Amino acid sequence: MSVLIFVETQEGKLKKSAREAASYGAKLAGKLGTDAVAVAVGKIDHSELATLGQQGVSKVLHEENAKLDHFDSRAFTKVVAAAADKAGATILILSSTFNGKALAPRLSVRLKAGVVTNATELANTEGTFTVKKAVFSGKGVANFTFATDKKIITVNANSFPIAKGEGSAAVEDFSAGLADSDFGVKVLHVEKAGEGIPLPEAELVVSAGRGLKGPENWGMIEEMANLLHAATACSRAVSDVDWRPHHEHVGQTGLTISPNLYIAVGISGAIQHLAGVSSSKTIVVINVDPEAPFFKAADYGIVGDAFAVVPKLNEALKKYYANN
Numbered sequence: 001m002s003v004l005i006f007v008e009t010q011e012g013k014l015k016k017s018a019r020e021a022a023s024y025g026a027k028l029a030g031k032l033g034t035d036a037v038a039v040a041v042g043k044i045d046h047s048e049l050a051t052l053g054q055q056g057v058s059k060v061l062h063e064e065n066a067k068l069d070h071f072d073s074r075a076f077t078k079v080v081a082a083a084a085d086k087a088g089a090t091i092l093i094l095s096s097t098f099n100g101k102a103l104a105p106r107l108s109v110r111l112k113a114g115v116v117t118n119a120t121e122l123a124n125t126e127g128t129f130t131v132k133k134a135v136f137s138g139k140g141v142a143n144f145t146f147a148t149d150k151k152i153i154t155v156n157a158n159s160f161p162i163a164k165g166e167g168s169a170a171v172e173d174f175s176a177g178l179a180d181s182d183f184g185v186k187v188l189h190v191e192k193a194g195e196g197i198p199l200p201e202a203e204l205v206v207s208a209g210r211g212l213k214g215p216e217n218w219g220m221i222e223e224m225a226n227l228l229h230a231a232t233a234c235s236r237a238v239s240d241v242d243w244r245p246h247h248e249h250v251g252q253t254g255l256t257i258s259p260n261l262y263i264a265v266g267i268s269g270a271i272q273h274l275a276g277v278s279s280s281k282t283i284v285v286i287n288v289d290p291e292a293p294f295f296k297a298a299d300y301g302i303v304g305d306a307f308a309v310v311p312k313l314n315e316a317l318k319k320y321y322a323n324n
């Protein structure tokens, strides 16, 4: 028995969410008195994979195959399932990313395993094995248990701290023996949506809505994001009218994020918007209307005109970074 962690990579590097999942899986393995084994897919140096030892992983199985440089849920499922078999894993840990959530149900069918997505805390292994997860668009939490021997858990971003130990993981080449028929799609061309910090991975996010009046006013939002090394996001009302690109839209019909800090400027806080951001650790709301619903979800609120408040905050940030 072992705990297997699927670690996601991007441009030859481990993603932050991969290290979070690895830390989660290794901690769980420690509680259960077993090993944490990771599986990585695609082009990445063994030296980078070995650093997963810092998160407590003892071994990494690495399937490198030029066809796997782009995500394909069918092929990746086969690799992760074969790795679970090889590692004798009864528990699989994935990140709650688009890829993690595409793989979890496929692996569930293949391995006859139950799935709990969006875990927010380490599973409780005393007595009944339970996993706490966010429900009702982040408005509640619930404990789930499994009716199956094999268990799959996907871990929410920024829910579990990255362990920073000293170890180095052993890296082993691995092949699931993929055939052409294992690939469902062929990637012809990839265009990056934008530079900067990817929103799902960001620890700090500066977001704005219709209160900004027009796309020409986003300069101060981008300036704040640059000063804080944050990603930018927006409400759907704003992306629907093309003031901002759709990949920045958060909420029920957009991305669900849980950064450490979410700053919302000129966003009313409609339930559909909150559905995507309410699990942020700290929420700061800047809105001219003291009755704006977002203030109810805020940890800190500034009632004021964004065009007066944001430039002042940017000046304060510049002064702070100049002296620190």
Ligand SMILES: Cc1cc2nc3c(=O)[nH]c(=O)nc-3n(C[C@H](O)[C@H](O)[C@H](O)COP(=O)(O)OP(=O)(O)OC[C@H]3O[C@@H](n4cnc5c(N)ncnc54)[C@H](O)[C@@H]3O)c2cc1C
Pocket: 208, 209, 210, 211, 212, 234, 235, 236, 237, 238, 249, 250, 251, 252, 253, 254, 265, 266, 267, 268, 269, 270, 271, 272, 273, 276, 286, 287, 288, 289, 292, 304, 305, 306, 307
């Ligand atoms: C099925 C469905 C799904 C949806 N999914 C999503 C979703 O995923 N994400 C999402 O965001 N929305 C979603 N919506 C839309 C949602 O209901 C709201 O309409 C939308 O979030 C409103 O965007 P907003 O807050 O930017 O705009 P508004 O509601 O117009 O709010 C603008 C805010 O700016 C404030 N303001 C105005 N001027 C200033 C100023 N100078 N300084 C500071 N504040 C100012 C106002 O007081 C107001 O609170 C969905 C709706 C439906 C029906």
